[in-house]
Amino acid sequence: MNLHLDEFYFMHFERPLRSSIQDFYDYVDNFLQCYIELTFILSEIVFEDVKVILNEKDFEKLTCFEYTDNFKDTCQICLEDYQENRIVVKTPCNHIFHKKCIKKWFCDTNVKCPLCREDIRTFLSS
Numbered sequence: 001m002n003l004h005l006d007e008f009y010f011m012h013f014e015r016p017l018r019s020s021i022q023d024f025y026d027y028v029d030n031f032l033q034c035y036i037e038l039t040f041i042l043s044e045i046v047f048e049d050v051k052v053i054l055n056e057k058d059f060e061k062l063t064c065f066e067y068t069d070n071f072k073d074t075c076q077i078c079l080e081d082y083q084e085n086r087i088v089v090k091t092p093c094n095h096i097f098h099k100k101c102i103k104k105w106f107c108d109t110n111v112k113c114p115l116c117r118e119d120i121r122t123f124l125s126s
């Protein structure tokens with residue numbers, strides 16, 4: 001047996017030690033990565049846009065009328081024309097949609113016009 005003491009030391013002590021240090025670094029690295037991901041996820045939850053919708057009372061203030069044949073267009077929400085479902089709403093920003101389509105949009109999804117992104121509340125409050 002001609003093994004040098006240094007080599008013996010290296011084989012039996014330093015390597016496991018290095019490996020455990022590496023494990024530790026990996027652990028810390030992994031921990032930090034998880035921490036960063038977690039704070040990112042939390043910030044997404046905390047700063048997520050609060051859903052702003054219109055209440056039904058305000059919705060009823062919008063101009064509602066029955067479609068007439070001289071008005072040829074399609075509802076930009078459902079992409080169907082106004083022949084089938086004739087009750088439409090004209091928004092203050094002069095966009096027309098089926099009443100049921102725009103009601104679902106304003107009262108369930110968003111207060112902004114799906115076409116021009118105008119906030120409908122600014123018209124209703126004045």
Ligand SMILES: [Zn+2]
Pocket residue numbers: 075076077078079080097098101
């Ligand atoms: Zn529609």
Ligand SMILES: [Zn+2]
Pocket residue numbers: 091093094095113114115116117118
């Ligand atoms: Zn609009």
